[in-house]
Amino acid sequence: MSKRLSSWLALVLCLGVPAVAAAQAPTDDLASAPRIPQAEFKTLLSDGTILAIDVRDHQSYINGHIPGAVSMPLETLASHVAELKAAKKPIVAYCA
Numbered sequence: 001m002s003k004r005l006s007s008w009l010a011l012v013l014c015l016g017v018p019a020v021a022a023a024q025a026p027t028d029d030l031a032s033a034p035r036i037p038q039a040e041f042k043t044l045l046s047d048g049t050i051l052a053i054d055v056r057d058h059q060s061y062i063n064g065h066i067p068g069a070v071s072m073p074l075e076t077l078a079s080h081v082a083e084l085k086a087a088k089k090p091i092v093a094y095c096a
Contacts, residue, residue, distance in 0.1 A: 051087045
């Protein structure tokens with residue numbers, strides 16, 4: 001995985017929205033990642049404004065995930081780059 005992609009993922013793993021803005025200036029400082037309240041996250045997800053991806057392994061996703069989130073295990077993200085770029089909306093990744 002490239003350093004730029006891993007830096008970008010570090011930002012969005014904190015539920016940072018907008019992830020698109022964060023991806024423009026990757027950093028390793030998670031404290032600077034934008035944050036939103038859970039209620040706002042739920043609204044953005046339900047109205048399709050954001051794409052939520054669950055980067056845990058597929059079995060963890062099956063055992064329970066945020067409704068509406070897409071399973072993209074971390075080790076497979078490189079194969080999903082085109083799909084993620086095509087989303088043309090902020091992406092929120094989570095792993096817990």
